[in-house]
Amino acid sequence: MSAAIHEDKDIDPRPIAGKRVAVLGFGPQGRAHALNLRDSGQEVVVGLRTGSASADACRQHGLEPVSLEKAAESEVVVMLVPDSEQVALYKNILDKRMKKHSALVFAHGYNIHYRRIVPRKDLDVLLVAPLGIGEQVRLQYEAGLGVPALVGVHQDASGQARALAFAYAKVNGHGRAAVMETTFAEETETDLFAEQAVLCGGIDQLVISAFETLTEAGYSPDIAYFCCLHEVKLMADMLHRRGIAGTRKSISVAAEYGDYTRGPRVVNEASRAAMRDLLAEIRDGRFADELDAEIEAGSPLIRRRRAAAESHDIEKVGAALRARMPWLQKKE
Numbered sequence: 001m002s003a004a005i006h007e008d009k010d011i012d013p014r015p016i017a018g019k020r021v022a023v024l025g026f027g028p029q030g031r032a033h034a035l036n037l038r039d040s041g042q043e044v045v046v047g048l049r050t051g052s053a054s055a056d057a058c059r060q061h062g063l064e065p066v067s068l069e070k071a072a073e074s075e076v077v078v079m080l081v082p083d084s085e086q087v088a089l090y091k092n093i094l095d096k097r098m099k100k101h102s103a104l105v106f107a108h109g110y111n112i113h114y115r116r117i118v119p120r121k122d123l124d125v126l127l128v129a130p131l132g133i134g135e136q137v138r139l140q141y142e143a144g145l146g147v148p149a150l151v152g153v154h155q156d157a158s159g160q161a162r163a164l165a166f167a168y169a170k171v172n173g174h175g176r177a178a179v180m181e182t183t184f185a186e187e188t189e190t191d192l193f194a195e196q197a198v199l200c201g202g203i204d205q206l207v208i209s210a211f212e213t214l215t216e217a218g219y220s221p222d223i224a225y226f227c228c229l230h231e232v233k234l235m236a237d238m239l240h241r242r243g244i245a246g247t248r249k250s251i252s253v254a255a256e257y258g259d260y261t262r263g264p265r266v267v268n269e270a271s272r273a274a275m276r277d278l279l280a281e282i283r284d285g286r287f288a289d290e291l292d293a294e295i296e297a298g299s300p301l302i303r304r305r306r307a308a309a310e311s312h313d314i315e316k317v318g319a320a321l322r323a324r325m326p327w328l329q330k331k332e
């Protein structure tokens with residue numbers, strides 16, 4: 001069933017009116033939320049750790065940072081520090097400092113869904129997850145537009161949690177595009193699955209396997225890099241703008257025929273079975289448990305694989321070719 005789409009005209013902003021919002025962290029999302037909320041007329045403070053590297057950036061935008069302890073006493077507290085740091089931040093500061101019936105807002109459901117954080121029962125616990133990077137959340141707001149977002153409620157101590165989640169999404173600019181209701185479980189599980197199957201795991205393996213197939217067959221690594229990696233952006237941009245059917249209208253007949261007849265030989269029933277396995281491991285918590293164990297052990301697998309990946313031929317070839325195209329580094 002499709003999620004109902006809410007937009008500005010359907011959303012009552014009053015549940016957040018007059019409330020002080022504390023944004024914890026001034027990274028990509030923290031910066032965007034703090035500035036959007038302020039520009040929407042909301043009272044905002046930014047909570048940063050002592051000696052924070054983000055303090056100057058925060059001041060340059062006209063916001064004087066406060067301590068995390070002070071920020072935690074606000075009526076709405078937004079968790080915009082790395083997911084891996086949130087558990088300790090909640091335990092050491094928020095759990096003790098947050099006021100009864102205040103709201104704790106997350107931009108990703110992971111720590112709540114997998115019960116790494118179990119918030120006090122007297123708090124509202126909300127999800128407002130932008131469907132875009134922080135930079136876009138700010139840029140689109142400034143342009144008078146918005147990035148869509150998912151909202152959800154984990155805990156409703158005040159009786160106002162759902163209305164507050166929508167109101168927050170509105171003042172952050174998401175109602176200009178689309179606000180869709182979800183659960184912490186759905187947001188977390190679909191996000192992890194998409195990272196593993198498509199956005200990170202899937203695409204990286206596809207690119208590397210195709211590059212290796214061409215170079216093993218004797219083709220030039222430079223040309224293999226262009227065909228299998230560099231041109232991904234062209235296709236991704238078209239998919240983003242036009243969808244799959246729309247993109248097929250812009251490719252050659254050979255590309256379209258190869259797409260229908262050869263694509264399913266690469267991503268086939270075995271790949272789908274693997275995807276179902278990934279999803280099962282995400283849903284029953286095995287992936288999260290495995291990740292915790294990896295981090296607790298000092299991330300040995302991540303460090304080993306990262307080092308191996310960085311010394312792969314595709315990186316050497318890519319670094320040399322990208323250096324010839326400084327325009328690639330230009331911010332979008």
Ligand SMILES: NC(=O)c1ccc[n+]([C@@H]2O[C@H](COP(=O)([O-])OP(=O)(O)OC[C@H]3O[C@@H](n4cnc5c(N)ncnc54)[C@H](OP(=O)(O)O)[C@@H]3O)[C@@H](O)[C@H]2O)c1
Nearest residue numbers: 025026027028029052053054080081082085107108133134
């Ligand atoms: N990146 C995105 O566009 C995106 C998209 C959707 C959802 N999200 C979610 O948004 C949340 C924030 O992600 P993000 O990528 O915007 O930010 P981030 O890069 O994860 O966090 C950066 C900020 O967190 C602060 N920070 C780091 N460790 C801290 C600690 N131990 N205690 C207090 N502050 C700490 C940093 O302070 P210093 O400057 O002092 O280092 C910095 O201000 C996450 O839940 C993420 O899953 C992100």
